[in-house]
Amino acid sequence: MRITPIILTLLIFTFGELSQPLFAQPILIPSPITGDQKINFILLQVNDIYEITPVSEEGGIARLATLKKQLLAENPNTYLILAGDTFSPSALGTAKVNGAQLNGRQMIDTLNRAGLDFATLGNHEFDLKEEEFKQRLQESTALWVISNVTDPQGKLFPNTVANHILTVIDTDQETAKIGLFGLVLPSNPRNYVKYQDILTVAAQQTAELNSQVNMTIAITHLSVDQDCQLANQQPEIDLILGGHEHQNMAVETGENQPKIYKADANARTAYIHRITYHLDTQKIEIQSELKHLTADIPPDPQVAQAVNEWVKIAYEGFHKEGFEPEKVIAEIPISLNGLERKVRNHSTELTELLAETMRLAIPDTEIAFFNSGAIRIDDILLPGKLTQYDIIRILPFGGIIVAIDIKGNLLKQVLEIGQANAGNGGYLQTAGIALIDNQWLINDQPLDPNRIYRAAVNNFLLTGKEVGLDFFNRTHPDLKILIEGPDLRQTFIAELQKRYNFLKNYDRI
Numbered sequence: 001m002r003i004t005p006i007i008l009t010l011l012i013f014t015f016g017e018l019s020q021p022l023f024a025q026p027i028l029i030p031s032p033i034t035g036d037q038k039i040n041f042i043l044l045q046v047n048d049i050y051e052i053t054p055v056s057e058e059g060g061i062a063r064l065a066t067l068k069k070q071l072l073a074e075n076p077n078t079y080l081i082l083a084g085d086t087f088s089p090s091a092l093g094t095a096k097v098n099g100a101q102l103n104g105r106q107m108i109d110t111l112n113r114a115g116l117d118f119a120t121l122g123n124h125e126f127d128l129k130e131e132e133f134k135q136r137l138q139e140s141t142a143l144w145v146i147s148n149v150t151d152p153q154g155k156l157f158p159n160t161v162a163n164h165i166l167t168v169i170d171t172d173q174e175t176a177k178i179g180l181f182g183l184v185l186p187s188n189p190r191n192y193v194k195y196q197d198i199l200t201v202a203a204q205q206t207a208e209l210n211s212q213v214n215m216t217i218a219i220t221h222l223s224v225d226q227d228c229q230l231a232n233q234q235p236e237i238d239l240i241l242g243g244h245e246h247q248n249m250a251v252e253t254g255e256n257q258p259k260i261y262k263a264d265a266n267a268r269t270a271y272i273h274r275i276t277y278h279l280d281t282q283k284i285e286i287q288s289e290l291k292h293l294t295a296d297i298p299p300d301p302q303v304a305q306a307v308n309e310w311v312k313i314a315y316e317g318f319h320k321e322g323f324e325p326e327k328v329i330a331e332i333p334i335s336l337n338g339l340e341r342k343v344r345n346h347s348t349e350l351t352e353l354l355a356e357t358m359r360l361a362i363p364d365t366e367i368a369f370f371n372s373g374a375i376r377i378d379d380i381l382l383p384g385k386l387t388q389y390d391i392i393r394i395l396p397f398g399g400i401i402v403a404i405d406i407k408g409n410l411l412k413q414v415l416e417i418g419q420a421n422a423g424n425g426g427y428l429q430t431a432g433i434a435l436i437d438n439q440w441l442i443n444d445q446p447l448d449p450n451r452i453y454r455a456a457v458n459n460f461l462l463t464g465k466e467v468g469l470d471f472f473n474r475t476h477p478d479l480k481i482l483i484e485g486p487d488l489r490q491t492f493i494a495e496l497q498k499r500y501n502f503l504k505n506y507d508r509i
């Protein structure tokens with residue numbers, strides 16, 4: 001145990017009057033002030049974690065726990081920071097236990113065990129209903145630092161603060177004060193959340209913290225463009241620890257401006273920032289290392305046990321819903337690319353296969369389309385065995401396939417918005433639809449605005465909640481619901497089994 005001045009004072013106060021001290025008091029001799037007094041500390045940064053087990057051989061909370069322990073051994077002033085997105089959407093989180101989905105309980109429990117110190121909210125935290133969202137915050141042993149969201153009355157959510165001053169005490173009892181504040185992009189509107197303007201709040205927070213701290217760090221869950229704007233507008237910030245893009249990056253934003261760091265999703269990588277603060281010159285040195293969480297890092301046994309327990313609980317839930325997550329359903333000869341940066345901008349073998357599955361699921365359907373945000377795996381499934389759990393990972397939200405009759409002019413409008421949504425989850429994936437030389441083709445024929453087309457869509461798309469598609473909902477007069485069809489995931493599983501007919505080979509596994 002390190003003895004801080006507070007503890008030392010307490011010991012003297014408690015035992016000072018006793019003639020026989022109960023134990024020898026530690027004597028603290030401050031080292032003489034030399035020319036270069038400095039304080040070293042480590043920030044271990046992760047962001048966008050939805051899986052507690054490794055994904056494609058990398059990541060896993062048990063390895064993250066080990067990495068934090070290793071860094072703590074190197075420097076007791078090590079802090080684990082999450083830059084948003086973990087309550088949702090997770091494949092395991094969709095498992096129902098005692099009638100309710102886990103919805104991130106497994107994430108919070110394992111991150112608690114891994115020693116998460118600070119976190120900010122990501123847009124997906126608000127996927128949860130208000131009560132569950134607050135419940136997850138209360139379950140977390142980390143402090144959630146978020147400056148630009150409150151409830152509609154302006155009240156902070158439980159276990160959140162608008163900023164935090166972290167006092168780092170070195171072995172020489174020198175201290176540095178680190179100001180933390182947090183920002184999230186307002187992309188997930190909910191009636192229990194009030195967002196404030198990111199840059200306005202950032203200016204207020206920076207001004208408030210600057211007079212009190214030696215270093216200011218923004219923990220953000222913003223698009224990288226928004227992070228760059230933040231760096232340009234608030235060059236007083238010393239470091240931006242970000243998330244949201246799911247891929248690692250280290251972005252230089254300009255001279256005397258903070259750098260932006262983001263790690264890969266699912267703790268496949270983590271950023272280790274070794275920071276030195278020079279007390280005399282007030283200079284800050286930051287050495288950042290991108291660390292892959294591979295098999296080189298052994299899983300922490302206790303956290304691994306908790307992870308296995310959650311997997312067991314979730315799999316039991318999936319079994320009750322008719323899934324067999326561990327069951328091999330097919331051996332695929334191709335890669336299925338579900339990386340978000342791919343599927344939110346292009347079609348891939350995976351999106352084509354899924355759209356085609358939807359079109360085939362209901363007879364007489366000409367076309368199919370779905371929002372690319374339905375695909376959450378953010379990973380590439382390589383040729384080889386595919387399990388039911390992989391399908392749950394691809395489509396954690398599940399849902400059903402709905403057959404509709406849609407008028408050509410409405411279809412065109414929807415497709416154009418889907419195209420304009422490139423980069424976000426509202427980008428549409430299609431079957432039987434092509435855009436060639438700025439012309440929409442429906443099964444190779446030009447789209448006729450007056451014709452009625454029969455289409456298969458996922459039910460989420462008809463909620464009006466997709467970006468720019470609020471008008472596209474069940475009440476639109478140019479749209480008729482025909483069939484509330486089969487389960488999307490079960491249909492996809494069946495199609496894969498049929499297409500890559502290796503089921504019999506794996507029946508015994």
Ligand SMILES: [Zn+2]
Pocket residue numbers: 085122123124221243244245
């Ligand atoms: Zn995000």
